[in-house]
Amino acid sequence: xxxxxxxxxxxxxxxxxxxxxxxxxxxxxxxxxxxxxxxxxxxxxxxxxxxxxxxxxxxxxxxxxxxxxxxxxxxxxxxxxxxxxxxxxxxxxxxxxxxxxxxxxxxxxxxxxxxxxxxxxxxxxxxxxxxxxxxxxxxxxxxxxxxxxxxxxxxxxxxxxxxxxxxxxxxxxxxxxxxxxxxxxxxxxxxxxxxxxxxxxxxxxxxxxxxxxxxxxxxxxxxxxxxxxxxxxxxxxxxxxxxxxxxxxxxxxxxxxxxxxxxxxxxxxxxxxxxxxxxxxxxxxxxxxxxxxxxxxxxxxxxxxxxxxxxxxxxxxxxxxxxxxxxxxxxxxxxxxx
Amino acid sequence: xxxxxxxxxxxxxxxxxxxxxxxxxxxxxxxxxxxxxxxxxxxxxxxxxxxxxxxxxxxxxxxxxxxxxxxxxxxxxxxxxxxxxxxxxxxxxxxxxxxxxxxxxxxxxxxxxxxxxxxxxxxxxxxxxxxxxxxxxxxxxxxxxxxxxxxxxxxxxxxxxxxxxxxxxxxxxxxxxxxxxxxxxxxxxxxxxxxxxxxxxxxxxxxxxxxxxxxxxxxxxxxxxxxxxxxxxxxxxxxxxxxxxxxxxxxxxxxxxxxxxxxxxxxxxxxxxxxxxxxxxxxxxxxxxxxxxxxxxxxxxxxxxxxxxxxxxxxxxxxxxxxx
Numbered sequence: 001x002x003x004x005x006x007x008x009x010x011x012x013x014x015x016x017x018x019x020x021x022x023x024x025x026x027x028x029x030x031x032x033x034x035x036x037x038x039x040x041x042x043x044x045x046x047x048x049x050x051x052x053x054x055x056x057x058x059x060x061x062x063x064x065x066x067x068x069x070x071x072x073x074x075x076x077x078x079x080x081x082x083x084x085x086x087x088x089x090x091x092x093x094x095x096x097x098x099x100x101x102x103x104x105x106x107x108x109x110x111x112x113x114x115x116x117x118x119x120x121x122x123x124x125x126x127x128x129x130x131x132x133x134x135x136x137x138x139x140x141x142x143x144x145x146x147x148x149x150x151x152x153x154x155x156x157x158x159x160x161x162x163x164x165x166x167x168x169x170x171x172x173x174x175x176x177x178x179x180x181x182x183x184x185x186x187x188x189x190x191x192x193x194x195x196x197x198x199x200x201x202x203x204x205x206x207x208x209x210x211x212x213x214x215x216x217x218x219x220x221x222x223x224x225x226x227x228x229x230x231x232x233x234x235x236x237x238x239x240x241x242x243x244x245x246x247x248x249x250x251x252x253x254x255x256x257x258x259x260x261x262x263x264x265x266x267x268x269x270x271x272x273x274x275x276x277x278x279x280x281x282x283x284x285x286x287x288x289x290x291x292x293x294x295x296x297x298x299x300x301x302x303x304x305x306x307x308x309x310x311x312x313x314x315x316x317x318x319x320x321x322x323x324x325x326x327x328x329x330x331x332x333x334x335x336x337x338x
Numbered sequence: 339x340x341x342x343x344x345x346x347x348x349x350x351x352x353x354x355x356x357x358x359x360x361x362x363x364x365x366x367x368x369x370x371x372x373x374x375x376x377x378x379x380x381x382x383x384x385x386x387x388x389x390x391x392x393x394x395x396x397x398x399x400x401x402x403x404x405x406x407x408x409x410x411x412x413x414x415x416x417x418x419x420x421x422x423x424x425x426x427x428x429x430x431x432x433x434x435x436x437x438x439x440x441x442x443x444x445x446x447x448x449x450x451x452x453x454x455x456x457x458x459x460x461x462x463x464x465x466x467x468x469x470x471x472x473x474x475x476x477x478x479x480x481x482x483x484x485x486x487x488x489x490x491x492x493x494x495x496x497x498x499x500x501x502x503x504x505x506x507x508x509x510x511x512x513x514x515x516x517x518x519x520x521x522x523x524x525x526x527x528x529x530x531x532x533x534x535x536x537x538x539x540x541x542x543x544x545x546x547x548x549x550x551x552x553x554x555x556x557x558x559x560x561x562x563x564x565x566x567x568x569x570x571x572x573x574x575x576x577x578x579x580x581x582x583x584x585x586x587x588x589x590x591x592x593x594x595x596x597x598x599x600x601x602x603x604x605x606x607x608x609x610x611x612x613x614x615x616x617x618x619x620x621x622x623x624x625x626x627x628x629x630x631x632x633x634x635x636x637x638x639x640x641x642x643x644x645x646x647x648x649x650x651x652x653x654x655x656x657x658x659x660x661x662x
Binding site: 061062171173201202203204205206207209210228230231232234235258268269272273274275276277278279280284286287290291 | 380492494495522523526531550555590595596
């Protein structure tokens with residue numbers, strides 16, 4: 001990340017965003033006490049920004065709020081509080097003013113490619129309808145040619161034959177490629193990829209990762225890559241944010257976060273990530289217990305019940321993200337920077 | 339004598355007049371104390387293979403051939419009565435979805451002690467309870483779990499209950515079918531560490547199915563690579579994953595990004611997809627996707643050859659030179 005880039009307005013700026021889901025049922029703690037108006041705090045005060053064309057990886061355990069965050073970024077979910085700015089403009093306003101125009105600027109690729117398409121539409125219709133809706137291409141003939149060119153560019157050959165076929169005739173890998181193509185057709189400013197390869201077989205994951213990487217780089221699209229797979233996230237991302245119970249606990253350049261993690265949770269997470277090389281033996285950090293439910297987030301630092309370094313202060317005092325220098329931020333009282 | 343010895347095992351599913359050749363002539367040995375990881379893509383027949391060994395395939399719909407000897411006794415020829423003494427006591431299984439393996443209407447303790455007393459009818463309720471509670475502690479669960487229902491537990495806890503259940507009678511062979519795949523990395527790793535430790539303590543040998551090579555690299559001694567129902571490579575983890583002999587194993591390893599790489603090396607995936615198991619290709623099953631394939635590969639099925647020690651590979655060019 002060079003200085004010049006820093007100066008520009010980030011394409012996406014997220015400012016203290018929260019996403020709370022009120023529950024109908026009350027929540028009973030294991031000790032018998034009851035929370036009457038239970039609220040799932042899926043995202044609880046997240047702030048970050050992404051410069052144009054960069055890739056931010058978001059990692060964390062299931063239930064940490066990474067998918068909810070992704071849905072907020074493309075306005076599939078409304079923020080409970082906080083603001084998201086797309087190229088300096090309030091996303092909520094952009095969305096209200098012109099939904100289609102907004103959709104052209106933010107796109108999403110979902111986890112399950114089998115659920116992303118209308119099973120009754122041919123691939124040709126799926127791609128060409130998208131273009132028609134967004135006024136891309138002058139006529140059907142031109143759109144058809146563009147669709148063929150796009151399919152061919154992703155290695156889906158012979159492209160003509162794909163146009164007439166239906167989603168059920170394809171493998172997950174092929175569908176995921178079509179899903180990425182469809183999103184990138186619009187040349188969005190921001191792309192959110194929510195676990196795009198976790199449903200796919202390992203032998204074809206690499207293709208999808210490469211396609212995502214190349215197509216976003218080509219169109220200078222910023223991407224938020226959500227995954228629980230740390231190695232893949234590190235591979236594709238420029239920077240990585242680690243989430244725990246709805247908050248970012250550590251954020252920094254991808255290599256730095258993975259090779260030199262500062263937050264005790266990141267350290268534990270990365271030490272538990274296995275290598276495919278049996279010669280590499282790592283000592284995994286043991287974390288007691290399981291992640292608490294986002295309904296009943298512990299006071300103070302939410303990680304203290306499992307943290308090996310927790311002190312009395314951690315239990316009482318909520319922590320803020322601290323700048324460690326070099327764009328590295330850590331939310332922990334035990335880590336001192338600068 | 340090998341603990342589990344599979345000789346020429348084939349499984350054919352009969353489906354709507356079609357024959358799906360899910361497993362083709364697989365032979366492998368699992369020695370005592372040498373845990374085995376079976377890796378392969380989805381559809382490669384990993385689960386079918388162990389379901390055949392467990393005799394859980396529907397007899398009318400699946401034809402199983404070959405022999406599977408557990409300590410010298412052929413599982414495929416056993417009567418149902420013999421089988422019920424072997425299951426749980428000598429070999430047990432942990433499935434991927436622990437939630438579906440537990441009864442939703444029984445408390446964990448009741449469920450486990452019922453199974454315990456089914457095999458040990460002379461044990462009274464109190465002793466059964468004690469045995470179950472000890473097991474729960476063994477898999478790092480608080481004893482209060484005894485009185486809980488499955489829906490009150492998290493995914494990790496349920497999987498621990500499943501593992502406790504499989505250890506009820508300290509079996510010789512423990513089969514795990516993607517048992518930790520659905521869990522988070524931290525939980526997965528902790529459970530795997532616990533299992534490896536229990537194995538050493540209780541003299542259990544594990545056969546583990548997974549598509550995650552890093553799990554095999556970290557916890558198994560040997561690895562078997564399965565593709566389209568055929569065994570392509572077998573050998574010690576330290577050798578196979580470091581210097582793979584079969585082009586498919588090589589491709590699988592190359593398609594994983596690594597932690598250790600300094601530079602961003604482009605990821606290479608294996609082109610194409612699994613062959614149709616109704617009509618297997620002539621010659622090597624992997625030939626249509628193999629970048630080194632030549633005419634010989636497309637005509638003649640390669641034999642499984644030994645390369646010293648335990649290493650085996652089914653490729654005409656294994657151990658020699660590959661030409662693109």
